[in-house]
Amino acid sequence: MAREMAMLHDVSRCSACRACMVACKQWHDLPADFSTPFEGQYQSHADLTSKTINLIKMNERIDADGKFHWDFIKFQCMHCVNPGCAKGCPKNAIAQLDSGAVVVDEDKCVGCGYCTINCPFNVPRVDPDRNKSTKCDLCFDRIEQGMVPACAKTCTAQAIEFGTIEEMRELAHKRLEVVKKDFPNAMLYGVEPNGVGGTHMMYILTEKPEVYGLPADPKTPDSVNLFKDIIRPIGHIAGVGAVAGLAGVFVLSKMFGKKGGD
Amino acid sequence: MLVNDKYVPRHKMNFVLCHWLNGISFLMLFITALPLFTDQFQFLYTMFGTATLQNAHRFFAVVFIVTPIIGLLIAREGYAKMFNEVFSFGMDDIKFLIRFPMELLGMHPEGVPKQGFYNGGEKMNIALQMGIWCVMVASGLILWMGSGYLDNSVRAWFIPIHSIAAAIGFAAALAHIYLAVVMYPPSLHGMKDGTITAKYAKSHHGKWVDELVDDGEISQGELKKALGK
Numbered sequence: 001m002a003r004e005m006a007m008l009h010d011v012s013r014c015s016a017c018r019a020c021m022v023a024c025k026q027w028h029d030l031p032a033d034f035s036t037p038f039e040g041q042y043q044s045h046a047d048l049t050s051k052t053i054n055l056i057k058m059n060e061r062i063d064a065d066g067k068f069h070w071d072f073i074k075f076q077c078m079h080c081v082n083p084g085c086a087k088g089c090p091k092n093a094i095a096q097l098d099s100g101a102v103v104v105d106e107d108k109c110v111g112c113g114y115c116t117i118n119c120p121f122n123v124p125r126v127d128p129d130r131n132k133s134t135k136c137d138l139c140f141d142r143i144e145q146g147m148v149p150a151c152a153k154t155c156t157a158q159a160i161e162f163g164t165i166e167e168m169r170e171l172a173h174k175r176l177e178v179v180k181k182d183f184p185n186a187m188l189y190g191v192e193p194n195g196v197g198g199t200h201m202m203y204i205l206t207e208k209p210e211v212y213g214l215p216a217d218p219k220t221p222d223s224v225n226l227f228k229d230i231i232r233p234i235g236h237i238a239g240v241g242a243v244a245g246l247a248g249v250f251v252l253s254k255m256f257g258k259k260g261g262d
Numbered sequence: 263m264l265v266n267d268k269y270v271p272r273h274k275m276n277f278v279l280c281h282w283l284n285g286i287s288f289l290m291l292f293i294t295a296l297p298l299f300t301d302q303f304q305f306l307y308t309m310f311g312t313a314t315l316q317n318a319h320r321f322f323a324v325v326f327i328v329t330p331i332i333g334l335l336i337a338r339e340g341y342a343k344m345f346n347e348v349f350s351f352g353m354d355d356i357k358f359l360i361r362f363p364m365e366l367l368g369m370h371p372e373g374v375p376k377q378g379f380y381n382g383g384e385k386m387n388i389a390l391q392m393g394i395w396c397v398m399v400a401s402g403l404i405l406w407m408g409s410g411y412l413d414n415s416v417r418a419w420f421i422p423i424h425s426i427a428a429a430i431g432f433a434a435a436l437a438h439i440y441l442a443v444v445m446y447p448p449s450l451h452g453m454k455d456g457t458i459t460a461k462y463a464k465s466h467h468g469k470w471v472d473e474l475v476d477d478g479e480i481s482q483g484e485l486k487k488a489l490g491k
């Protein structure tokens with residue numbers, strides 16, 4: 001039984017070198033992705049794609065005092081404790097492993113895209129060619145062999161740390177104290193349980209989450225429970241019931257009288 | 263004028279066309295989405311491929327959305343009639359609905375009031391399907407291309423809404439098909455060439471036939487002849 005693991009991205013240490021993006025592509029054997037044309041921007045890709053499941057966002061910002069900031073963040077699947085994608089998947093193709101990694105089973109996936117809609121972070125991308133949902137899998141195959149995910153392994157700035165969830169929580173609190181000296185607005189994100197139960201992808205942010213395009217208060221949608229626990233079972237019963245009902249009416253109408261056709 | 267001394271003209275052919283476009287696209291939408299809802303139909307994905315069914319779903323969605331818009335252009339009369347009838351739900355319709363369960367069991371109850379162009383049940387079905395159309399189209403479009411316009415916390419709600427609407431719409435469609443095919447096959451004729459027998463019209467849409475006679479659309483004489491009196 002694997003231990004519950006977590007990844008911590010300390011944005012204050014990130015230099016946006018994008019080595020983690022390359023390492024991710026290498027381990028997952030993902031091709032180069034030319035989906036975003038170069039228009040003079042620093043950020044490599046406008047958004048996550050089915051070929052780019054780990055993205056360093058580089059956002060330029062001018063604060064209230066007119067001071068320029070360059071905000072970097074590593075964006076990928078958050079590996080929620082209560083993953084909306086897995087709960088809302090009509091084919092049960094997404095599972096949460098003991099390590100905490102939320103992983104798509106491509107054999108079961110039908111590419112419907114419900115996972116994307118049910119994700120509070122809008123992460124999964126359906127690959128247009130294979131019609132399969134894709135996203136970061138926390139290198140679950142590496143973790144199970146006692147290795148560190150490719151992105152964390154390659155990070156030279158120690159901005160990406162990986163370990164057991166307890167270790168990462170402790171490290172996050174310890175580092176936050178240090179970071180606060182330079183960034184008074186610094187905060188932890190996903191470390192403590194939140195609307196998605198907490199995340200196995202944790203952050204030390206130097207500004208509030210909105211600055212990085214993260215929802216301040218992410219929440220596993222209530223509608224996933226409605227769909228899976230209530231509507232689908234009732235739909236199944238109603239489907240059988242409708243056919244049985246019509247058959248019953250048919251038999252009764254034969255018993256009670258002749259056809260009312262004319 | 264009766265057609266072939268026997269049939270009352272009921273629907274224009276363009277309206278008949280719209281009916282079948284709507285019916286077939288709805289059925290195909292239901293079938294192409296069914297394996298997502300229940301694993302018993304997983305074989306459809308295996309047979310045709312997931313992308314094929316999903317693209318077919320989008321294709322028939324366009325047909326489903328466009329049909330009433332085309333209808334307002336080429337079958338304005340039929341659609342106008344439908345709207346007018348639905349919003350003129352009266353006492354006769356309620357009396358009809360109260361006695362209909364017995365009729366459904368083949369017991370021909372007494373005291374069913376003469377019905378107009380559409381009877382109380384048909385009016386209910388039309389009103390329901392109009393509502394379902396609006397919900398299906400709105401929720402479907404939000405799921406299909408709402409990304410970027412609506413936050414996922416809102417969009418996620420449209421998955422169960424789309425499913426519920428589809429289930430209710432299909433249940434109504436089942437009843438509609440049962441009534442047309444099993445209970446009243448002569449009514450089905452109206453959706454073949456747009457005419458129904460005078461006999462069926464007289465017994466099921468008496469008020470409408472009276473109106474036709476009053477308006478001089480059909481004469482008393484030819485009606486009597488058609489009814490074999």
